Amino acid sequence: MRLNKLNIGESGIITKIHAKEPLKSKLLSMGFARGERVKVLKHTLAKNTFDIDINGVNVALRDEEAREIEVMKES
């Protein structure tokens, strides 16, 4: 499942980053790495932009970028 499919309040564990360089390095450096827990705090009305919590850091990213992050949803 991809990160952009999570709803507000849902969380998951990252299993893979599909993005290509240089976006991949950028995502890694913001803390998006395998095994880390992410939570969707907010998204805009049309689900265009997401506010994600990764390890206590808030990161805004778009649908296009969120789509590149594979997660396993936590229940």
Next chain:
Amino acid sequence: MVEIKIALVGQPNVGKSHLINSISGATLHVGNFSGVTVEKKEVEFERDGYRLKLIDLPGTYSLHPYTPEERVTKEFLLNGEYDLILNVVDSNQLQKNLTFSWQIADLNKPMVIAFNMYDEYSKRGGEIDTEKFFKLTNIRAQNVSAKENFGLEELFKKVIKTYQEQNKPRIYYSEIIEEEIENVREKIKDCRFDKRFVAIRLLEDDEDIYKIVHEKPWFVELLPQLNESKQIIKNEYDEDDLKEIFFEERLALSKGIISQVAKIAKRETLSEKIDKILIHPVLGLPIFLFVMWLLFQATFNLGAAPMDYIASVFDSISNFVGKFLPDGILKDAIINGVIPAIGAVVMFLPNILILFLGINLMEQTGYMARAAYVMDGILKRFGLQGRAFIPLVSGFGCSVPAYMAARTLKNPKDRLITMLIIGFMSCGARLPIYVLLVSAFFAPEVQGNVMFAIYIGGALVGLIVAKILRIVLFKGEPEPFVMELPKYRFPKIKALLFDLWIKTKTYLKKAGVFIALASLAVWFLSSFPRENIVKEYSLKIAHVKSEVKKEELKEEMRKKILENSYIARIGKIMEPITKPLDLSWREDVALLSGLAAKETVVSTMAVLYGGNSSNSKKLIEIIRNSLPFTAAVAMIIVVMFYSPCVAAMSTFYAEVPQWVWRIFYTIYPNVFAYFAALLAVSLIKLFS
């Protein structure tokens, strides 16, 4: 005295600039979002017999640079001259920050870490054992707070000690990787970088390092080993992406060390609560627009309050000076040229300060990054991304830093588009012109809203132009949007006041020196040649008896001199062009002088219309009586869109090397401004 050059490195928004300000009393700009510092800056101070030279580098997330300003940092770390690295870390985000620290530690230079924001961290129950950290990593560290000013003196004691001992980090990766690092390192011969560092960077596919070493004679021998080592690592980790492998190595290292040295703090929840409302999926956008509306209302209405007071101060200055100066050209120049011009500019200082304070508050609290998040969806429709929003909003303050801020955009096309429309975000210096014309021509109840409309209108048109540029000239996808949202922070009142004070000082200085000189020039150009006219009129004046008649003749003489002056001749060349806009040569000249600095538009108007009145409040009155409504609208529109001042233009030229774009940038806003004003004027005429 021995000088220690210290490179300040850290991820964005960790408080590097703030730290420099606190320790040295410097006044670098601080803001609560990533990407405030986009240039290298240097500050010096002395401690314990050493001269410490701090070099503030733009914040960067990793040594695999992503944006142009991050490149500045890497470039400096590789090729710059420095003795020691001071790595500033945000204690609230240890894991993410330290993962970068290990990358810089690889450089094998003396290094010190400052765990900044320790005030926030300890308040939430966190603790960091810096002694233990030192034992584990051989990096001296100190818990500090740049904001509350603690730990800084101790920090620089440790910096000096580290320098004296040339104490370098000892960070080791897992065995398999260390083994391969060693294998590669052995093949590296002479090189100005540390060999272990080069080996590590080559293993993690750092193109910059690759480019540097691949011309070395020993590279041919290195290459087979490098490829073999890479393959071994890939096989061991069952992963093809070496960057990712190294990243995860460092992340694991961070986790291990944190678990040994830090007591983890409780989660911060305030920001989440505030964000529930401020970036609410439905309410977020209306709230943002409301905030902006409020800001412009305040700018206009609160700013108008002290106007009378300022005007009367300038009246008395003028009277006072008038008593002392002998009659003649000098008195004329000062009383009718310089003083009213400065008065007209200073009158708008309160407006500018309020606008500036508003933008500053948005930056300091962390709302700016949220606004970028909220606006991202809209900006995307116009072919830009949320990050572009920050330079655009800075543009409301001043275009110069806005052009620089555009460096935080990675994609050169995005950057250029953004820079081409920054000029449409009306800067603070244009505010006086709007206030002058709006107060003269609109009913008091709507003035605040008209101001808001001018600013929003400019921004909207800018976005539309961006879209057109994107479709016509810069095809392609906008860059990805990944941006950190900082915690909300309560701004320090003292720092805010200080910023306002600096702003006031520079503004008054500009008014006192630059505007004074410019208006003197305008006065001169508008008062000469006069000999023949003066001769003709002094005869006439001598003949008539009544005082009233004498005054009338004097006024007539003044008009005639002005109509015949050098400046009128310049203006009249332009008049035919601007005739359709209902602008007369006076407005043309004022607008032209606005290319030097936007404040001069107002001061020039003051000289050309002011006549013998120095009261800036009266200026509004006079302008209302002399200009048709259409001309006022045309002028507002031209000011909204035409070329910014020289300072801004040269910044653009410095940032954009291509001649095509420089020329385009120099011409298109003016053409655009002209036709936009023409359209507005024709519409008004059509409907009235």
